[in-house]
Amino acid sequence: MRPLKLLGAARLSRYRGELDPTTSPERQQATCRACADERRDTIVAWAMDLDVSAITKSPFERPELGVWLRTRHREIDGIVWSRLDRAVRSMRDLHALVEWAIEYKKILIFASGPNGSGAMELDMRRGQLDAIPRLIATVLAFAAEMEAQAIVDRNKDTRAYHNATGRWSGGMHPWHLMPVKTADGYKLVKNPETWDFMWEIVDRVLNKSQKRQSIGHDFMRREILTPMEYRLQKSGKLPIAPHDGIVKSIADGVVTISSEGKPDESVKILPPKAVLRVEVGQSVSKGERLTHRGVWRTMTITPMLQNRILTGDTAPGGELLLDDDGYPIKRAEAMMELTDWLRLQRILDEEAGKPGQKTKVHLLTDVGFCGLCGEKLHYRNQKVDYGSGRWIGYNCRSAWQSLKHQTPDERCKAKAMRDDQVQPVIEKALLGLVGNREVLQPVLIPGISHSAELEDAKRDLSRLIDLALDKPPSVSSVYEEKIAKAELRIARLAEMEDTEDHYAYQPTGRTYSQIWAEGTDEDRNLMLIQAGIRLSMFKRQKDEQWQRLPGLNTDVEHEVVEVTGDDNVVLALAIPKDLLRRTTGQEVDLGFKDVPLAELSQDLSTVG
Template sequence: MNQLRALSAIRLSVRTDETTSPGRQRAANSNEAARRGAVIVGEAEDLDVSATKTTPFNRPELGAWLARPDDFDMIIWWRMDRAVRSMADMAELGRWAKDHGKLLVFAEGPGGAPLELDMRTVSPVSELIMMMLAFSAQMEALAIKERVTGAMAALRTQGRYSGGLVPYGYGKVKNPDGEGFKLAPDPEAVKVLSGIIRDVLDGQSLTAVAMALNEAGTLVPRDYQAVKAGREPGGMRAGRRHDRFKWTAGTLSKVLRSPALMGHRIHNGKPVRDRDGKEVLIGEPVLTREEFNILQDHMGTLTPQKNRTRKDTQAMLLGVAKCRGCGGNLYLSKRAGGSDYNCRATARGERCQAPAGIRADWLEKYVEEEFLVRLGHFQMTKVITHKGYDPTPELREVQEEMRALLAVKGSLGGSRAAEAIWTEEVAALGRRLDALESTPRTEARTEVVETGETYASYWARHDAAGRRQLLLDAGARATVAKGRSGGGAERLKGPDPERLAFTIGAHQDPEAAALEAVEEEERQAHLD
């Protein structure tokens, strides 16, 4: 008699660093194969794979083996629930085994004894046993789901950490009010977040901020959480470890748009609410609702067309220096012994009648002197927008949640536990609707406040990129005309002043405004 060839099948729904189940399953399958005198010819190991959500045929490794039925004679699982958790999946697996004449073996069947379903011959008894066991596995799966759903819902409404991904900016701490854990702001992550938000609100693009974070070696959220948990940063792709993840504009957008910044607990993309319909907090918020709304308003203005100024260049005057001949930007270019700002109209497919070019150190010194003379001693100001509060958006959100919740009432399946949870959530949303409907709307307002810093001090403590942004925000423009042929005197003494002009545009020159006000007062006095 030929020795039977066995396939050892291993499955686990959730894998962690502490997981030992695959080893136990492998040992049980190996012992059962040895007891039967079979030789294991292969192993199908599917980890992080749910039997409730996948059939045996669409699991990565087992599915590939089932497509090659001639390579083995039997499949050994540790227990029935490692193979299937539904009657439909068991029926499909049974049909496949009957069509290909296979043995389905479970190292531990009911009562702990091995169980064999011999599908090599037509056996009504084997088929009946198979379906009875599949029914039992399906009922167990439903019971587990109901218990877990109820427990997780209870934890979330109590504000306790219920497992899963920790939002960036928070960390897991012991629950001071009882058992389990809660989430609290993580000082190190909050410091990074504060810097990101400051840079974004200051006008930097998400791509520029991501580049700066990567250059500084700042860990992305998933790598940061891995390190906090004592694991190596990076992950697995196709079974191979890859380098740590990088910040991208998309990663930043996801972090900055999450209501978790306000301390809200999020589940399946929606806020978790307590018995009164209020958002359950995961910890002290990183941002207030007002600050979050300001950030979201700014995020809504970021489009591929905006923030086009390069942040990786060291050209202090990019976007500031203009060619008088065509009005286009002057670009920094290196040369032996230094660098110049030059017109590049030809690169745009245009012709400039008088293309300008000037030494970079000359132009930058000229702009610095002109800017600081005009604005250096003035206090910098910023506009603070107070959004007020309009309950309408949240009211609409809660109304949509209520509609969605009412729509699923018929799919509860008669479960008393599920119906009790559903009723409680409906009541909580109802109370929140009542509260929002009675909340008055407060108007938005803006105020201009001094930052406590002069333009000169800000200039002194920033690099080329920071100074460029300050110039752009002030609407500064330096126009340069083409130099005369020869230019010997200019090379010796510096640029001809007639070639240069400097203006403050978007933000009016405060000194000029003050003079205009005095002149207007004198004019009015003379008329009187």
């Protein structure tokens, strides 16, 4: 009898890639190989479904095994698993697997039978099973289903216990945290690779310096992986070419790559909705990514900001868990205080209260102000009934009647400015001052506060004192030692100094002129916001007089240059002093200069 060509199948309910210490996949493979060798059969391929639950996904729904069952069954004579529970966990799934084997005349092999007995096989190569094997299959499936239900119940109890004790119970952990094994089980601690990025999101939204959509665009430009892709990368599941070759086929979410002298290799496309950047017949290089990068969207960022884990508390399903003393059960290192988290939720609620509105970022969004009344400048791209097509330009909210509480007499009298009048003035004024200077990316360094730990230590001391009351001497001596340690901890924390939040500036290798030339208006707007640059402008009429434009922070922390452009567009550009120091390496005093546009140069030292 010729050796059979078998598919080796392995499955694991939870798997964290390189973070997972389990050797189960290797042990399953070794068991299958030993069984095949004993039968003198050959395992020609593997279906490795790791991090796949047999309770929630049938064999036909699994990423790798499902492909073989649906489209590649002609390449094998049967399938071998290490045990029955690696194949199915329900009677229905086993019956479906048996019907598949009957239809295509395959053999199903389980290397280890019930209670560790020898190999068990269901051979359907001759068609229908007789009554006895069918009965055996049904009994085994019933036992597997009962065990599956027991596993579900045990997992619920375990998860509840872990939540009550502040431990991590497995599964998908928050992006900015990582699980670390301790003497008391797994705990969630700061992930040094992602913590600062998460804090950057929180800081921008809290300070209303940038919308979530704009944050997403910025992260895309900086090629920061989305949380989903970051997890795929850490688990080794990010779709990349395993070797140099040609894309042979794309089907059922799998890219097959062939190479001369090597067996074909299949790469699962994850996440399932990822957009492919390769096509059949295309050459690929080893390590080349097969999908386009994931997109940072508002819907990606919002749940991260709404999660109570930002305060370090345990809140499964959004319900806060409290200990016996009524305090929140801490589950992870806190990124922010509760007061700040609540303020963050109010900001999110305010933005969510505008259904159907889409925030589009323009050049002057949140950085441009009216030179007459100080209101924010708004952008308008509207169709008009006269002239040639569309009118594109800026004016303040008051002049455009966006402030509903104002009467006609109270509205600003500023005249609208066309976009082609505004942008050249801003461009020449800004780039004339700092265009050839390198942009430095601000990175917030969170301060360190010991107040929360100090309050926790005080609560612990109070609890120990209460427990020590009315105890016999043999017991109270034990509490006295613990109380002394708690007092020492409080004294140590009280002496530790807190540090304030501060910014560090990292070089980007790009100048302001380069970003302006290469970027969109949204990129330019982000550059202005991060640099702290603000401007005020209006279109001066013949009889209008002015000394300094309103609506602008012109205190001692800014230097201001006032510029008169074409078409009587007047601009006051405020640049933070520390930005000037960073970009020039010297103290610079613009002194509120009134500079004609034509006199601006590429060097600050010549201004004025």
